[in-house]
Amino acid sequence: MVRTPCCEKMGLKKGPWTPAEDQILINYVKLYGHGNWRALPKQAGLLRCGKSCRLRWTNYLRPDVKRGNFTREEEDTIINLHEMLGNRWSAIAARLPGRTDNEIKNVWHTHLKKRLKQNHGSNDNKRQAIDSSKDIKKEQETVNFLSPVTAADSPGYRPVSPPESSSEVSTITTSENNSNMCMKIETHEDFSEIDENFWSEVLPADNSSLASDFQVVGSDPQPHHYFPSSALATFEPANDHGSNLYSCDTNMDFWYNLFTRTADLPELPEI
DNA sequence: AAGGCGCACAACCGCGCAGCT
DNA sequence: GAGCTGCGCGGTTGTGCGCCT
Secondary structure, three states: OOOOOOOOOOOOOOOOOHHHHHHHHHHHHHHHOOOOOOOOOHHHHOOOHHHHHHHHHHHOOOOOOOOOOHHHHHHHHHHHHHHOOOOOHHHHHOOOOOOHHHHHHHHHHHHHHHHHHHOOOOHHHHHHHHHOOOOOHHHHEEEEOOOOHHHHHHOOOOEEHHHHHHOOOOEEEEEEOOEEEEEEEEOOOOOOOOOHHHHHHHHOOHHHHHHHHHHEEOOOOOOOEEHHHHOOOOOOOOEEEEOOOOOOOOOHHHHHHHOOHHHHHOOOOOO
């Protein structure tokens, strides 16, 4: 298949956008939206290709784009998510409201890589565990699902001990505020190692809050497992038994799919 | 003051994918 | 199923700016 060029090169402007061009684009999108980027520049009277317009809008002109320096918390979040997701900038951006993938990519290449290098010495132990792994996928499977604000900072934070039977699970924590609850898991190993006791530890102490905070996973006679409802909301369960009952394997593939598929990246509740 | 250099960021490019015909 | 189009993503490049010599 022959690919048609994204835009006609002849007569179309390239390079930095002028304030006048920005204004034209803003006015047009405000009035008519951006249903068709390819047709937009022609209709708006811009000598740009649709791709260029889309990029300018999404990375710079959108009203919800947050300008200015990244906070330390945002940088930490990027580092943690990058450890988990790799160079999937759009997936990382989805967890940072107001930040674009392009911006995050730039920050990563200009600031954070250096910062990580500087911190390298202090994190030798952690890196050693990862470096020792021969399988790169294993490293990607390391679930390190951190929210912008650390769970320990939130009211109601309570650590949950990892199961004795699975020494590879480093930390399991739950956190909650008035209305939301989420679970943070850091692991290097197959979840099938985890025994039933682990999941009962994750349960909220007060089961009456279960319905709103968690959904039940698993079906009799299998043990019931509990996941954040916000995570399940974007995940297609293998078996739907109705009324919030789902069945799925608690192995690493499940978690890998759940947490790394861009489209299905779960919306974690704000802590 | 001016030239060189490196950094930061905006913008471009090429590819893959999804949806439509 | 093939062909085509549009969009989004990640990698790369271009450019402006500040710092240093």
